[in-house]
Amino acid sequence: MGFLGIIEELFHEYKSKQNAVVGVVVEPIQSEGGDVHGSSKFFQNLQKLTKQNGAALLIDEVQTGLGATGKFWAHEHFNLPESPDIVTYAKKFQTAGYFAKAEYQPKQPYRIFNTWMGEPAKLLILDAILETVNQENLIENTRKVGDILLNGLKDLNRQYPHLILNVRGRGTFCAFDMPDALVRDKFLAQMRNAGIQIGGCGNVTIRFRPALVFAEKHAYIVLDKISEVAKRM
């Protein structure tokens, strides 16, 4: 059974327990889980399914938001017939928050209010960041550099097919798998020793999360270092 089938069964299961599902939370690219991508069709059908079941669709853009995938929001890649009901954001946005359609907004102010609410002054920093992103065309930059990074990783997959597997990505939000966790962790350590700070996610995945100013020249440095390290492993 596909993932949508499983989700549909869960809707039925909870309904039969008189405990209807109020919403579905999904990342456009499942990040900590190992950079798992879903197709546009999957997300379009997921939106249809949530609507049929009267549940909200919340898209978590905490890692993917603000340009990393080559669009401002990663869910813009999916051509959804309408906006998600709720979108959450944080990290690059300096402050955490959410957008919601009118029907999902709390009726009273400060219904969600606590010590983690953040610092309003961060919005001034965010304003400057957004201005810079626009002025310096950083999302377009991410798209172009992302193509170079992804194609370079695909070349490395052809060169080291026993080591660099399942290359994938959107914009500079790229990833590949390694044969197992031990090899992945050794590779990460050797990349750090070679001067490249890079991260892992899931059990066997290497993930790229460069800043929006990551340029063509940086992509070539990283690709060369990956090749150097892979050759030694």
Ligand SMILES: Cc1ncc(COP(=O)(O)O)c(C=O)c1O
């Ligand atoms: C995709 C995603 N959503 C949300 C969060 C943050 O969640 P919380 O603020 O509850 O720790 C993270 C943190 O890394 C994340 O990666």
